[in-house]
Amino acid sequence: xxxxxxxxxxxxxxxxxxxxxxxxxxxxxxxxxxxxxxxxxxxxxxxxxxxxxxxxxxxxxxxxxxxxxxxxxxxxxxxxxxxxxxxxxxxxxxxxxxxxxxxxxxxxxxxxxxxxxxxxxxxxxxxxxxxxxxxxxxxxxxxxxxxxxxxxxxxxxxxxxxxxxxxxxxxxxxxxxxxxxxxxxxxxxxxxxxxxxxxxxxxxxxxxxxxxxxxxxxxxxxxxxxxxxxxxxxxxxxxxxxxxxxxxxxxxxxxxxxxxxxxxxxxxxxxxxxxxxxxxxxxxxxxxxxxxxxxxxxxxxxxxxxxxxxxxxxxxxxxxxxxxxxxxxxxxxxxxxxxxxxxxxxxxxxxxxxxxxxxxxxxxxxxxxxxxxxxxxxxxxxxxxxxxxxxxxxxxxxxxxxxxxxxxxxxxxxxxxxxxxxxxxxxxxxxxxxxxxxxxxxxxxxxxxxxxxxxxxxxxxxxxxxxxxxxxxx
Numbered sequence: 001x002x003x004x005x006x007x008x009x010x011x012x013x014x015x016x017x018x019x020x021x022x023x024x025x026x027x028x029x030x031x032x033x034x035x036x037x038x039x040x041x042x043x044x045x046x047x048x049x050x051x052x053x054x055x056x057x058x059x060x061x062x063x064x065x066x067x068x069x070x071x072x073x074x075x076x077x078x079x080x081x082x083x084x085x086x087x088x089x090x091x092x093x094x095x096x097x098x099x100x101x102x103x104x105x106x107x108x109x110x111x112x113x114x115x116x117x118x119x120x121x122x123x124x125x126x127x128x129x130x131x132x133x134x135x136x137x138x139x140x141x142x143x144x145x146x147x148x149x150x151x152x153x154x155x156x157x158x159x160x161x162x163x164x165x166x167x168x169x170x171x172x173x174x175x176x177x178x179x180x181x182x183x184x185x186x187x188x189x190x191x192x193x194x195x196x197x198x199x200x201x202x203x204x205x206x207x208x209x210x211x212x213x214x215x216x217x218x219x220x221x222x223x224x225x226x227x228x229x230x231x232x233x234x235x236x237x238x239x240x241x242x243x244x245x246x247x248x249x250x251x252x253x254x255x256x257x258x259x260x261x262x263x264x265x266x267x268x269x270x271x272x273x274x275x276x277x278x279x280x281x282x283x284x285x286x287x288x289x290x291x292x293x294x295x296x297x298x299x300x301x302x303x304x305x306x307x308x309x310x311x312x313x314x315x316x317x318x319x320x321x322x323x324x325x326x327x328x329x330x331x332x333x334x335x336x337x338x339x340x341x342x343x344x345x346x347x348x349x350x351x352x353x354x355x356x357x358x359x360x361x362x363x364x365x366x367x368x369x370x371x372x373x374x375x376x377x378x379x380x381x382x383x384x385x386x387x388x389x390x391x392x393x394x395x396x397x398x399x400x401x402x403x404x405x406x407x408x409x410x411x412x413x414x415x416x417x418x419x420x421x422x423x424x425x426x427x428x429x430x431x432x433x434x435x436x437x438x439x440x441x442x443x444x445x446x447x448x449x450x451x452x453x454x455x456x457x458x459x460x461x462x463x464x465x466x467x468x469x470x471x472x473x474x
Contacts, residue, residue: 063438070432088423100140106287107133112247201226269349269410278330285323289395324373368398
């Protein structure tokens with residue numbers, strides 16, 4: 001074989017070809033070693049509770065009490081305490097449900113799809129994003145469950161044998177929601193927990209070393225006997241990969257099924273085939289907005305600039321820009337289809353959105369969702385973390401208004417002018433929704449206090465020291 005190759009040397013032109021070697025961005029700055037990463041991330045959990053955390057926790061608990069009070073009053077009085085009335089029988093309850101489900105999409109995207117695509121920049125933000133997903137799904141589940149009115153009968157939503165032989169209507173997209181969201185929540189919890197196990201084992205050992213036995217036992221219980229052996233790592237990586245594969249179609253399926261709540265109806269403004277991809281893009285858009293809203297303050301408070309670098313912020317901004325542009329395209333296509341379809345009811349529905357009684361909400365939506373992300377074209381904007389954080393908040397405001405516009409404007413002006421009305425939320429609705437931000441913040445604060453906010457093993461794997469062919473510090 002060697003003689004054969006010697007008889008046929010490579011063409012001389014190949015010797016002149018020098019493939020470009022593009023430098024890879026550093027995902028951990030200043031050459032931080034494994035020990036520094038462990039101390040930095042574990043130190044957040046092991047150190048004394050900061051004063052600011054207690055203040056934020058108290059405020060979050062107080063705000064969360066609004067939801068508890070609102071739901072208690074609703075159960076004791078009836079769903080009529082919400083502002084629902086003909087023709088708007090769906091309003092803030094479904095708006096908030098779709099909003100919170102959308103918030104959770106970025107976590108699954110970062111964890112599952114970027115994992116399968118081997119995008120290593122996900123490592124510094126994936127755990128907080130996964131936790132955000134779980135807490136957002138918990139907030140979302142509140143609204144459809146309590147919307148049934150008699151909360152003690154909500155178990156009829158599941159196909160459980162019962163003495164009354166009451167079975168669900170499996171042709172209803174609302175029933176599809178039950179299966180989609182419950183599956184999504186279950187897989188998200190498993191994915192998040194599996195990724196936690198190595199770090200829980202590290203915390204167990206560190207607490208045991210310093211004599212904090214009770215905390216060591218608690219973390220040891222959840223670490224499930226993790227010892228970091230070759231067999232443990234092999235099983236861990238296989239389980240993580242399988243869950244990433246299972247989670248990936250959920251990113252597309254969950255919000256697609258949520259969009260079917262509207263798309264399979266005959267109501268003008270809802271009956272459109274663009275809803276599934278439009279809802280998925282919008283969910284990822286709002287999800288990344290929430291990731292930046294949460295992670296940028298944590299980056300500043302805990303001095304994590306070496307782990308959450310400008311490269312991470314750039315990538316999140318670019319994904320927000322791409323999905324925001326998709327959402328803007330969907331808005332324009334809706335108007336085009338309404339005109340092209342020559343359906344007078346459909347045409348009226350969209351003209352009414354832009355210039356009717358709810359025009360104020362429509363233009364807030366367009367401003368926040370279409371114009372705001374366009375600022376991310378500029379590098380100077382992406383490098384200003386304060387400005388990025390403000391724009392991320394506007395993204396979430398715009399996505400809430402998008403769901404409000406889709407649901408309320410389509411119902412308030414239906415086929416019969418005699419049934420037209422104007423919906424205004426009640427105080428109970430406002431307080432219940434406002435309180436869910438307290439519920440979300442309450443859970444997220446507990447997460448950052450007691451759980452490593454980054455997967456230490458994954459962060460270490462993207463450092464220069466983990467590269468067997470790269471330079472190693474002495």
